[in-house]
Amino acid sequence: MKLARLPENDGKLKILVMLEHDESGISPASFQLLTAAKSIKEECRLFAVLIGKGADRHSKTLVKYLVDCVYIYDDGDYLMLDSHRAALAVVDCARELLPEILLIPATDTGRQVAAAAAVALKTGLVADCTGFSLNAASRLVQTRPAYGDSLIAEVLTEKTLPQIATVRENMFPPYAALSDHPPLRIARRLRSAVMPEAKFLGVGDAAKASLSSAKIILAVGAGIKQKKDIGLFEEAAVKLGGMLGCSRALVERGFMPQSRQIGLSGMSVAPKLLIAMGISGSVQFLAGAKGAEKIISINTSGQARISSAAHVPIIADMYEVAKQIISG
């Protein structure tokens, strides 16, 4: 085990980010964490932790991102298997570095690792943060949507460290790579005495195509009158060569599964064309849809908030338009 010398304590704010990676490299959401960290304080000391198989290989790309030191736990593929055990690596790193702030992507795995790490470190955790600032007492003000996305809450971890937050995807741009940079400092570490509790048995592609990679999305919202009407819009989406998505309202009513939800508490999408039918356009929906190249909205009135966000806001009856698309 090779250990880099710990950076001397210069009084600067220390921020540790957990980066996720797969075969193709470090995830885009992870690179956004570097920007999020720098948005808290530009002159912070930035540390990264990479866990699991391939971490060593992928850490090389971090050389261009002004990370003070990368901690690598490359001794198994357990990140996807048992987040409680994966969290132990993050905990080990946090105990070594004693950062004031720990940021983790708000992905399925990330939020579980964060929850387990917060328990082990006996500290606060705030989920799905969309923005950060420091208050007068240098505590982290963590902004997140709350109460059914209609409100924004500012949450503090008041007394303990690190202040842990999971960060919503696509809220921060990816951190710009530098052309001129110092060599990367790397610390390779092993988890201490962890019994393997999960065994890998097999892997396959999930059957459903994902909304996040769809080129054309027809999204429906509260304008849907009853569950059986979903079929009509599903058919229209297929006719257009796209996928059907929805706003939170329909998931809450049980009309559509959460895997089809676009928005802060659902999925962030980036289609070339998004057709929003019967969607009022909450800030949270629009945040999930802001990657869309073109938005056409269909509503019965021009009062819907989405009308100002859409490139082509249209007043029409969504049912009639869907029927026309299918028959046309």
Next chain:
Amino acid sequence: MKIAVMLKQVPLKAAGMDMVRGVILRGQTEKTLNPFDKPALEAALRLREESCSLDVYTMGPSSAANVLKSAFELGADRSFLLCDARFSGADTYATSYALAQAAKLNGGYDLIVCGDRTTDGSTGQCPASLAAHLNIPFCGQVVSIESLHRDSVELTRSSGGKNITISLRLPCVISVAEGKYELRLPSLKSKLAAAKKEYTLLTPDMFGDADPSHYGQSGSFTRVAKVYPARQTKQSAAKKLSPHEASALIVGEAARVKGGAL
């Protein structure tokens, strides 16, 4: 085999805000079982048919007993309501700590099943926190429980576009995602049986850790400092089109996208 399910009662509709007075409107809407808990409950009910016992837990105000009643009607054996002023104001750390203490009180479980998240808090943190408090393994986004053995459970997890099948050592906590588990309806027989069942009230003084400062707001590390309405975007003039015109416009744009993709 002992199985537990953790349930939550949530407002049927998202809470609003009184913009004039600047206060959150809570406790005024109808309440229901968290929709994301339904597949968890169904998965556990199916395991119960394979000679397991099934206990259900919920924490909340006295009205939360309604979700326990529903669980009884579907076949749960015992149910527990964590209801006490000392539990209130809990963040996910303190909530999962209380649930962990409750599970320990009943001698622990081989498998604890949760929903992936709730519609109100929507953090998805409690199941993993619960596992950490109990110091047992955790797996989330479970779409299928393949088989339950004496000391392990075989699961399929769906995440990031991949289905991964793993074997997890028992005892453990899992959270179930929507998919194949559609919650059953109660039968007349199970409804009649449920009428005789009563839930057990749990309070902090009954727990192994009876220190009230470890529960509710005082056991929480986070505090909501400020809440304000989400920013509204400005309006713009929308065009009124006939269904035919709107459809032609949409089909044209879609064709452009598909053409560009070739």
